[in-house]
Amino acid sequence: MLFWAFSLLVKYETFFNVFTSLTVRAILALFTALIISLAMGQKVIDWLQKLQIGQVVRNDGPESHLSKKGTPTMGGTLILSSITISVLLWANLTNPYVWTALFVLIGYGIVGFVDDYLKVVRKNTAGLVARWKYFWQSVIALIVAFGLYIYGKDTEVTALVVPFFKDVVPQLGLFFVLLAYFVVVGAGNAVNLTDGLDGLAIMPTIFVAGGFALVAWATGNVSFAKELDIPYIQYSGELMIVCMAIVGAGLGFLWFNTYPAMVFMGDVGSLALGGVLGVISVLLRQEFLLLIMGGIFVIETLSVILQVGSFKLRGKRIFRMAPIHHHYELKGWPEPRVIVRFWIISLMLVLIGLLTLKLR
Template sequence: MLAWVFGFLVKYITFFNVFSYLTVRAIFALLTALVISLVMGQKVIDWLQKLQIGQVIRNDGPESHLSKKGTPTMGGTLILASISISVLLWADLKNPYVWIALFVLIGYGLVGFADDYLKVVRKNTAGLIARWKYFWQSVIALIVAFGLYVYGKDTAVTALVVPFFKDVVPQLGVFFILLTYFVVVGAGNAVNLTDGLDGLAIMPTVFVAGGFALVSWATGNVNFADYLHIPYIRYSGELMIVCMAIVGAGLGFLWFNTYPAMVFMGDVGSLALGGVLGIIAVLLRQEFLLLVMGGIFVIETLSVILQVGSFKLRGKRIFRMAPIHHHYELKGWPEPRVIVRFWIISLMLVLIGLVTLKMR
């Protein structure tokens, strides 16, 4: 919205031309989301406490988590509001990719909200029935996948970018729909699984979003895309605004979510953040890059799959508890040590992912 306003004002005051630069608007998007989160954070926490919307703790979880019972949850509503307001203020709203990202963000947020609402308000520990949870995630992912396929069939929009090979960019055809579905749904649930310790999920999300901000800037610039041997995608540059808004909102939320957490994001936040990272990866044609940069989310998800599979097939557990962050807790690692070490690994993976863009 402000992009349009400043575009109009530049006719009269040339100073406003500075806001035509994508990087400037991206920085302001980060700052706007950050300020909204910081200013509204305590108010949201007080409101959640007043409504007695407290975290439900698993009885079979680590004993150290029992003290977290009752901590306000559904703080992801603050993250979603901060991102949405910032994006609507600073992005070019004529860009369809911006609306696609917001559609997934809010859509997955609503699914997570329904799950959280049933858990903490209706006191239904099971939350939203699993099949309905995945059904609505699937509906949202398939709507976007089919729409993108129809719009960009046989163009860069539906091509697969393969790391390390600059001349290998195969067209996916109808398999693009299937890939998009698995990336969006998978990313949403992977971040959801990771959100088990104070600040554990939000900082890797910030790192990955920051990495994708750079990638979107390059993908939307003909010269940089050619230099890096990645497809130039017309609308992708504006996703930098979305990514930087995620970074700002995430850092603002971390102010209150850092150990010991004053608030948890809940499924309303984790599903939404995972889903939007997934669709951003699809829009940028960097699904493989998401696997690398979001490696922490992949590891957490694999640990659950391996644990369940091993128990069903062999009757034995691989880890003391899954997801894997609980395994290290039960080994005696203090919660802050697990969190910070996972952050360090996440940062390293994002940097490695960015390096692969040049190694072609």
């Protein structure tokens, strides 16, 4: 909205031209989302407490988590609101990639909201039935995947960018739909699995979103895309606004979610953030980069898969508890130690991922 307003004001005063700059708008989007999160955070926490929307804690989990019972959850509504408002204010709303990202963010947020609502309000410990949860995630992901395939068939939109090999950019054809589907759904659930300790999921999300902000800026710039030997994608630059809004909203939420947490994001936040990171990677044609930069999410997901598979096949568990962050808790690591060490690993993985763009 403000982008449109400033574009009109430039005709009367050239000073306003600074606010049409992508970099300036991205920074302002970060600060806008941050300020909204900080300003509304305590109000949202008080509102959730008033409604008695408290965290449900697993009885078979670490004993230290029992004290978390009743902590306000569904704080992801604050994150989603901050991101959405910031993007609507600072993004070029004629850009279809912006609306695609918002569609997944809000769509997955609604699925997560229903799941949380059934758990904490209706006291249904199972939440949304798993098959319906995955069904609606799949519907949203397939709408996006088929839409992108129809729009960009046999162009850079449906090509696969392979790390380290600048001349390997194969056209995926219909396989693009399958890849996009699994990336969006997989990312949504991976972040959801990671969200088990105070601040554990939100900081890696911030790191990955910040990394993708740089990639979006480069991908949407003809010169830099050519220098890095990555496809130039027409609408991708504006995704920098979305990424920076995620960073701002995430930092604002972390203010209240850091150990010991005053609020949890719930599925409404984790599913939405994972889904939007997934779709951003698809839009930028950097699915492999998400695999690297989001390595913490991958490790958490693999730990669950290995744990379940091992128990079903051999009757034995590999880890003391899955996801893997609980394994280290049960080994005696204090929760803050697990969190910060996972943050450090996540930051290193994001830097390694960005490095692969140059090593081509």
